[in-house]
Amino acid sequence: MKIKNIGGELGLIKLFKENKLPKEVLLGIGDDCAVVKIGGKLVCITTDTLIDGNHFSTKYFSPNQIGMKAMESNVSDIASMGGMPRYALVSLNLRKDSTVEFVKGLYKGIKKVCKKYGVCLIGGDTTSGKEISITITLMGEVEKGYLCKRSEAKIGDFIFVSGDLGKSFAGMHLLQKGLKGKSVKDHLEPRSRLDFSKRFAKNINAMADVSDGLATDVRNICLMSNVGAVIYKDNIPVSESTVDAAQKVGKDPYDYALFGGEDFELVFTVSEKNLGKVPGYLVGEITKKKGVRIYQNGKESVLKRFGFDHFLTPI
Structure with missing residues (x-):
C-alpha cells in the first residue's frame, strides 16, 4: 500500500501518533512542535528537513540562503507555539562533490539566523548521498500562559x-x-x-x-x-x-x-x-x-x- 492511499502526511501522523504519552509529554505528534515538561519548564522541540529540488533549488538559492531558510523554518515552528528558540542541532546530507565553500556558505546562513534569535548551535551530523538535504532540530522554551496549540x-x-x-x-x-x-x-x-x-x-x-x-x-x-x-x-x-x-x-x-x-x-x-x-x-x-x-x-x-x-x- 502506498502512502497516498492512507491520506498522505495526515495518514502518516495518525499511523505514528501515540494514544498514551508519559505525563511529562504535554504534546506529541500532530502539532508544529512537541512539548515536554522538564525541570518545571515547558520545552518545545521541532525538526524540519529541507531537500534540494523540493524545498529549495541550488539553481536559485545561494548556500547562505539555504542555511537561512532552514533555520527560519524551524524558528517559525517554535513561534507558532508561543515559544522562544534556544538550541539547535544541524544534520547535513551532502553530495560527494560538494565543496568546502558551499558548506561554509550554508553555515554562514545558519549562524546568521541563530545570532538574530539568540539560538546556540550545539551539534549535529554529516553524511553523503545523492541529494543535498539539511535537517535542523530546534529546541525552545515556552513561558507559562504563552503556549499555543x-x-x-x-x-x-x-x-x-x-x-x-x-x-x-x-x-x-x-x-x-x-x-x-x-x-x-x-x-x-x-x-x-x-x-x-x-x-x-x-x-x-x-x-x-x-x-x-x-x-x-x-x-x-x-x-x-x-x-x-x-x-x-x-x-x-x-x-x-x-x-x-x-x-x-x-x-x-x-x-x-x-x-x-x-x-x-x-x-x-x-x-x-x-x-x-x-x-x-x-x-x-x-x-x-x-x-x-x-x-x-x-x-x-x-x-x-x-x-x-x-x-x-x-x-
Whole structure:
C-alpha cells in the first residue's frame, strides 16, 4: 500500500501518533512542535528537513540562503507555539562533490539566523548521498500562559493571519519562469514571525505557521480542535508584488495564499473578548459545522482543495 492511499502526511501522523504519552509529554505528534515538561519548564522541540529540488533549488538559492531558510523554518515552528528558540542541532546530507565553500556558505546562513534569535548551535551530523538535504532540530522554551496549540480553537473564535500570504510561492514561480519581481526575495529569504508571537501569544487560542498554505493550516487547526471554519476569501491579505507575480505567470494570487505555503506567517484564532488585544488580518471564523468552507460574493462553498502534501501533490 502506498502512502497516498492512507491520506498522505495526515495518514502518516495518525499511523505514528501515540494514544498514551508519559505525563511529562504535554504534546506529541500532530502539532508544529512537541512539548515536554522538564525541570518545571515547558520545552518545545521541532525538526524540519529541507531537500534540494523540493524545498529549495541550488539553481536559485545561494548556500547562505539555504542555511537561512532552514533555520527560519524551524524558528517559525517554535513561534507558532508561543515559544522562544534556544538550541539547535544541524544534520547535513551532502553530495560527494560538494565543496568546502558551499558548506561554509550554508553555515554562514545558519549562524546568521541563530545570532538574530539568540539560538546556540550545539551539534549535529554529516553524511553523503545523492541529494543535498539539511535537517535542523530546534529546541525552545515556552513561558507559562504563552503556549499555543492547534487544538485550542473554540467555536465563535475569529481567524486571523499576521501578514501577507502567497508571496513565497509567487516568488518560486517567477524563478521557475526566469522572471524578476519583489516576490523572488520573499521566496529566497523567508522570515519567521517570532516578533509577533512573543508579543501576542498570551491572547491567542490556537495557532500554526502558514507553511503549507492557509487552507491546509486552517484545516489542521479544525481537525485538532474538532471544529469547522469559514474563510473569507476577499479578506485574505495579498501584496501587490504577489498580484504582479501572479499576473506575469497567469495564476490566481489567492491560490498562492490558500494553497502555496512557506510564507512563515502565523494563522491564529482569537476569542471575541481578546479581539482588541491582537493585531492582524481577519480572514475567517471558527464554526460548529465541521469542514472548511470558503465565503465569497455572498456564497459559501466547501473547500475541497488543500495545499502541498509530499505524498498527494503531483510532482
